[in-house]
Amino acid sequence: MTEVLAVEAAGAPAGAPAGRQARPPLVLVAPAAVAAVIALLPLVYVAVRASERGLGTVAEVLLRERTLRLVARSLALAGTVTVACLVLGVALACLVTRTRLPGHRAWGVLLALPLAVPSYVAAFAWLSMFPGFGGFTGSALVLSLCCYPYVYLPAVAALERVDPAMEEVSRSLGRGRVRTFVAITLRHVRPAALAGGLLVALYVLSDFGAVALLRYDVFTRVIYTSYRSSFDRTPAAILSCVLVLLTVLIVWAESRTRGRASYARLGAGAARRHPRARLGWWTAPALAAATVVAGLALGVPFGALAYWLASGSSAGFDLAELGTAAVSTLAVSTLGALVTVVLAIPVGVLAARYRGRLPRVLEQASYAGHALPGIVVALALVFLSVRYAYPLYQRTPVLVLAYAVLFLPAAVGAVRASVAQAPPVLEELARSLGRSPAGALRSVTLPLAGPGIAAGAALTMLTCMKELPATLLLRPTGMETLATELWSQTEVGAYGAAAPYAAALVLLAALPTFLLGRRSRSTRGG
């Protein structure tokens, strides 16, 4: 309630979303439905394969004691990593956006970079430095270090969109600095942070590479094992249904916690810089914390890369091959990000602006593919495109579509959170001045939500770059990306030869991250 007060004080109508009970316009619903259908494609395949041998097989596969035990282990790991990422991501975002941390701009970019390190590379690096490393603790540590940017990036974007006036009003009404921070600032970061947390949870559920190396048995393992050891697609499909069910539960739980509060700011047209808090004697511990995180998340993998480059006899590389792989990676992941964001915009806007069953169902449907292991999504698209889009099979469009299915939630989350922060009242003003709903959206809401959406695009692009299982199955024959080259070298233990590709992947991924940092600075200054 206190929050509504603050929003009211800032001039927004109380319960603004409640006033938006109007039927969502077709111009949003139609493309959002297309996006949802695309995201649901793998489920068609999973259902076909899972039902192939009747309910008896389904029951037999699901009711094994091992299945239940592994579900519990997966959930425990996903829960732990998500909480760790929320704490790390939000804390670091506050540190770089709101305090006078020495070198905060450089830290801002540096702390996003771990996203560029594929989790299986990180796991391998840790193992090569600490041979006995692994188990629950090891897996939780490595995955947290790889995944916290999912929370950190949207949290940074959200922190920059919070209207300083709201914080000032809260202070003027007698709240202290800390209470204002908790009651106003953190609450406004919550939707973005939780959307990121959701991505983390689903990523951990679907990850296989890192946990397999770190020897923590989780649910995805059974799925991969059933392909690998019995070459049978039915049990894998049945087990995938469990993941889909878990995803539905987690997405539903997240949407419950999101609540009905309004997070809009006013006056975005005259954005002001947030005052940065002095850290005083906290400077040293804050610097130390940022250094430890960056050191563990980036230092360990880079240390291992340097070691492999220096000691592996396969070290040294074909510059032309590296260049070709880099160009292919850039091309397919840019396309992947573009298509994903275009699909995500209507879904995200609907979710942020309209209540009711339809927007909710469309949004939740977009998460369908994200918790499925990449191999299942890839086989689903093999199945569907061979049957219904044969000319496109093993061509770039189907690969790009796979990226959209896998990573739509990252983009939807970013769009939704940033649109939610743009005040509906400005849209209404534009409407009253004669704009159509779509016109108001295009000329008011989307520009306001721009930085957040761009963050979503960058996030999607980074994730596409390191995606492996779907890329392996769907890329045009003969095309190699940095991730597939990296995989094919590490698979035979040629770590020296793998290192340049890993390094190139991180450097390439640093590019969108860096541009993102610059972009949000210039918006703030405006």
Next chain:
Amino acid sequence: MFRIRRLVPALLVAALAGTLPACAGDGDEVDASKLVIYSGRQENLVGDLIEGFEKDSGIKVSVRYGNTAQLAAQLMEEGERTKADVYLSQDGGALGALAKAKMLTTLPQPVLEKVPAQYRAKDGTWVGTSGRARVIVYDPKQVPEADVPDSVFELTDPKWKGKVGIAPSNASFESFVTAIRVLKGDEVAKKWLKDMKANDVETYDNNIAILNATKKGVLKLGLINHYYWYEQVAEEGKDKVPARLKFLPGGDPGALVNVAGVGILDGSDHADEARKFAEYLLSEKGQKYFADRTKEYPLVAGVPTAKDLPALDTLQNPDIDLSDLDTLEQTLTMIEDAGLT
């Protein structure tokens, strides 16, 4: 209203248009004139061999590299519309699965007969191209050579408690368990798996992880395939790979030889070229490549094995069909029941 309506399709069209140059620029198109190989073996293992084939035969080849099991699943999803002509596999099981799905054609008898019967499919749908032996890898700092067990059955001894590594979900481990079943009976196999579990055997995802753990002293012993060690020695130098290998003597199932093999897709448009490729892999040149480059066992008589490997005929080759999936199914159940996967 109209603007955004136009904007979205326009962006989509732009995105799709953008894919066209990407299609043309990256990799070679699957054009009908090329022999398409799906390779479950890595480029740095077979890439040069395939290049050699292109040069020697004048046949143009397009290769799709991937993981053996995942490519097999992909081929099964593609069914008869597959563009693949040839499938190279790291193990017999994947080839057997494709044969069972009626996706492989029967190879000509002269090709099959180059290789001893136990290294090819009984129904002639695939043929082994190279052999890989099961070995015990050990850490000589903890276990002197003389103390390394002579049989896998000694690994259940309490003195190895918690210090032995296996990769129970690996195809090569599964064939090895099948070998125990064939040679010693199901009860012995079941008991061995249970005893290993009771002896706190450490399970890993793959052979490389076991080798690394042994190299770093986390494990004393591990069950792996021999060539992983040779690959790592080639990469890092023998002095940096302190682990050593023991080839088990005397007909122990722990000395089973698995195969990597090749099959030709039924209905391939390039059946002739595909057959020539299979013949090339089994030619003296191809077999010598496997012996020298990947340190695997050549399977064609008369091609010498790498110097430091024990002769193939001293190892155990029980009469099991390496692609028999019905047997594999029972083995998988046994491994799972023992709590190892």
